[in-house]
Amino acid sequence: MNKRLYELKKETNYCAGVGEIACLLEHVGEAVVLVNGPRFCYLQMKRILQQMLPFSIEDRLYCSDVDENAIVFGTEGKVKKVLRQIKTQKQAITCIGVVNSCAVSLIGDDILGIVAEEIPDVCCLSMESGAMTGDFWDGYNYAFKMVEQAGLKVTFGCLRGYSLCYYNAYYDIQEIRRLLRQGLNLQYQDFPVIASELSQGNEGILASGIPYGYVGTWQWLEKIAKQRNLSTDRLKVLKKESEATYKMFTADELSLQREWGGIYFPIIVVAAPESVAYALAKSLTMELAGFDKMYLIIHGNMKQKNADGPYKIVRDMDDVLQENSGTVILIIGSSIESEQYIRRAGRRAYFIAISQPVYDDISCMPLAGITGYYNLKKLLWQQYIQMRYDKIIEAER
Numbered sequence: 001m002n003k004r005l006y007e008l009k010k011e012t013n014y015c016a017g018v019g020e021i022a023c024l025l026e027h028v029g030e031a032v033v034l035v036n037g038p039r040f041c042y043l044q045m046k047r048i049l050q051q052m053l054p055f056s057i058e059d060r061l062y063c064s065d066v067d068e069n070a071i072v073f074g075t076e077g078k079v080k081k082v083l084r085q086i087k088t089q090k091q092a093i094t095c096i097g098v099v100n101s102c103a104v105s106l107i108g109d110d111i112l113g114i115v116a117e118e119i120p121d122v123c124c125l126s127m128e129s130g131a132m133t134g135d136f137w138d139g140y141n142y143a144f145k146m147v148e149q150a151g152l153k154v155t156f157g158c159l160r161g162y163s164l165c166y167y168n169a170y171y172d173i174q175e176i177r178r179l180l181r182q183g184l185n186l187q188y189q190d191f192p193v194i195a196s197e198l199s200q201g202n203e204g205i206l207a208s209g210i211p212y213g214y215v216g217t218w219q220w221l222e223k224i225a226k227q228r229n230l231s232t233d234r235l236k237v238l239k240k241e242s243e244a245t246y247k248m249f250t251a252d253e254l255s256l257q258r259e260w261g262g263i264y265f266p267i268i269v270v271a272a273p274e275s276v277a278y279a280l281a282k283s284l285t286m287e288l289a290g291f292d293k294m295y296l297i298i299h300g301n302m303k304q305k306n307a308d309g310p311y312k313i314v315r316d317m318d319d320v321l322q323e324n325s326g327t328v329i330l331i332i333g334s335s336i337e338s339e340q341y342i343r344r345a346g347r348r349a350y351f352i353a354i355s356q357p358v359y360d361d362i363s364c365m366p367l368a369g370i371t372g373y374y375n376l377k378k379l380l381w382q383q384y385i386q387m388r389y390d391k392i393i394e395a396e397r
Contacts, residue, residue, distance in 0.1 A: 014048065014135060014136045014356070014357045015129060015134070015135060015136065015139065016128075016129045016134040016135060016136070016138050016139030016142065017035070017037075017041070017045060017099045017101065017127075017129030017139060018045050018048055018049060018129075018136050018139065019135070019136035019137060019138065019139030019140035019141075019142075019143065019165075020097070020099050020127045020129055020139040020140065020142065020143040021033045021035070021045060021049060021061065021097070021099055021143075022049055022052070022053065022136070022140060022163070022165045023139070023140045023143035023144050023147070023163075023165075024095065024097040024125070024143055024147070025049070025053060025057055025060055025061070026053065026163060026164050026165060027144065027147060027154050027155055028094060028095050028097075028147060028152055028153075028154070028155070029094060029153070029155055030092050030093055030094040030095075031060070031093070031094055031095040031096070031097060032060050032061070032062065032086055032093055032095075032096055032097070033060065033061050033062070033096075033097040033098075033099060034062045034063070034064060034079065034082055034083070034086070034096065034097070034098045034099070035061065035062065035063045035064070035099050035101065036064045036066065036075055036078075036079060036098050036099065036100045036101065036104050036111070037063070037064065037066055037099075037100065037101025037102075037103070037104050038065070038066055038067075038101065038103075039063055039065045041101045042061075042063035042065070045061075046061055048357075049061070052164070052165045052167075052169075052356065053164055053165065054164060054169075054170045059089070062082050062085070062086060063082070064078040064079050064081075064082050065078065066078050066101075066103075066104060070104075071103050071104065071107065074107055074109050075104055075107065075109050076109060076114055079098070079109070079111070079114050079115075080114060080117075080118055083096075083114075083115060083118040083119055084118065086119070087118070087119055093119070093122050094122075094123065094152065094153075095122070095123045095124070095125060095147075095150075095152055096115055096119065096122055096123070096124045096125070097124075097125045097126075097127065097143070098111045098115065098124065098125070098126045098127070099127050099129050100126070100127065100128050100129060101129060102129070105128040105129070111124070111126035112124055112126055123150055123152060125143070125146050125147070125150060127139075127142065127143060127146065135299075135300075136165075136299075136300075136356065136357075137273060137299045137300025138300060140163070140165070140300065141300055163273070165356070166273060166276065166355070166356065167334070167353060167354060167355050167356045167358055167363060168353075168354070168363040168365075168366070168367055170363070171363065171364070171365055171366040171367075172210070172366045172367060172368040172369070172372065174366065175366035175368055175369035175370070175371050175372055176211065176368060176369055178369070179211070179217065179221060179238070179369050179370065180221075180224070182234065182238050183221050183234055183235040183238045183239075184221065184224060184225055184228075184230050184234065184235060185230075185234060186224075186230075210275060210276055210279040210280075210368050211279075211368055211369055212279050212280050212282075212283035212288075212367070212368055212372065212373070212376070213283035213286060213287045213288055213373050213376075214246060214287065214370060214373040215286060215287050216279075216282065216283045216286060216287065217368075217369050217370050217372075217373065218239060221235055222235070242370055245374075249374055249377075253377070253381075256381060256385075260384070260385055260388055262290055263288070263289040263290060263380050263381060263384045264289065264290040264291065264384070265289060265290075265291050265328065265329070265330040265350070265383075265384065265387070266291065266292050266293070266324075266327050266328050266329070267291065267292065267293045267294070267295070267320070267324055267327055267328070267329045267330070268284060268289065268291045268293075268294045268295075268329075268330045268332065269294075269295045269296075269297065269317070269320055269329055269330070269331045269332065269333060269337060270284070270294065270295070270296050270297070270311075270332050270333060270354075271296075271297035271298075271299065271331065271332070271333025271334055271336075271337045271354075271355060272297075272298075272299055272332075272333060272334075272354050272355040273298070273299045273300055273355065274298050274299075274300065276354065276355065277296050277297075277298055277299075278296075278309070280332065280354065281294060281296060281309055281311055282309065284332075285309070285310055288376065288377065288380060289330075289380055289384075291330075293311075293312070293324070294309075294310055294311035294312070295311060295312050295313075295314050295319075295320050296311050296312070296313045296314070297313075297314060297315070297316060297317070297333065297337065298313065299334070299355055316337075316340065317331075317337050317340040317341050317344065318340070318344065321341070321344050321345060328350070328387060329341065329345075329349065329350065330350045330351075330352070330383055330384075330387075331349050331350065331351045331352070332351075332352045332354050333351075333353075333354060333355050334353070334354075334355040334356060334357055334358060335353070335357055335358050335359040335360050335361075336357065337349075338351045338360070339359075350383040350386065350387055351383070352376075352379045352380070352383060354367065367379075
């Protein structure tokens with residue numbers, strides 16, 4: 001029973017409906033979304049979405065404001081009232097997404113028919129949602145499939161496999177744009193093409209991943225240059241300019257290593273959406289930290305079933321703790337994994353936020369790219385040194 005309560009808590013306010021709305025607002029230009037549910041759900045969803053999306057959603061998100069009568073007898077009247085409002089306020093609409101809340105999903109209203117009657121000739125996507133349906137990632141993936149099946153034009157804020165809704169996305173994307181612009185002279189309008197190219201072939205976007213780490217980022221940029229047959233002259237200049245900072249940082253790291261040894265954790269848990277999790281796991285293994293065991297918790301549906309790597313894919317922190325009771329663990333993930341560890345293990349977690357939802361940290365700097373490498377390394381050092389201090393204090397008791 002406790003485990004099911006935990007799952008519901010995880011999905012509350014971060015449910016499939018929030019993921020569905022986020023996907024439509026991010027990837028479909030001129031799309032509007034109607035939350036067919038109580039105003040409480042709408043306001044909670046709106047607050048979360050506005051925190052994660054780097055653009056205003058004020059004039060693109062509506063609510064039918066259903067009450068007890070509507071839940072019993074149907075929401076048609078409520079939905080039609082809002083559709084008339086949308087018609088008068090919005091001139092160009094490519095898509096209307098109707099996201100039905102938990103209670104409304106049980107009614108079975110003909111949403112497509114209602115929308116077609118009020119606003120014909122506009123694509124309508126009707127989606128069920130709610131905490132009982134799944135979490136944010138389930139809703140996001142489901143909506144994306146519906147968008148593609150409907151033949152709607154999909155836009156990407158940066159790369160396929162990476163979303164503006166991801167934790168820290170705004171800062172990561174700024175860094176990625178900077179590197180592509182300065183190193184390869186690629187502009188914002190080139191990104192959809194890059195996204196398509198990186199998702200082609202046997203490797204796919206999961207292997208191309210998000211650029212984490214110093215070495216990993218340069219390899220990522222060189223791969224794009226090779227695929228697009230671009231000159232690497234500017235890339236070489238950018239790399240040379242960054243070498244001075246890298247040498248200074250490496251010298252500072254050597255000083256820390258003489259005092260504390262290299263960054264090492266017995267167990268590292270990476271919990272994130274698939275593209276982020278695999279890319280970060282690869283970078284951790286290649287250049288960021290030492291460890292004995294690594295576990296991956298994939299947020300959302302897993303597409304790459306047999307991914308090779310020095311890690312084990314598990315469902316949640318319970319699976320990790322069953323195998324490693326009493327062992328020190330670094331969690332690079334969301335507040336959900338951190339909270340679950342604290343509740344199960346009875347002690348605080350060594351934790352770096354990398355994935356939504358995050359309740360106990362603030363996003364303010366890139367973790368991807370070259371600048372992100374330094375920031376991520378700093379966070380790893382902080383957690384590692386804290387772990388060493390804790391061991392000293394524990395030994396002196």
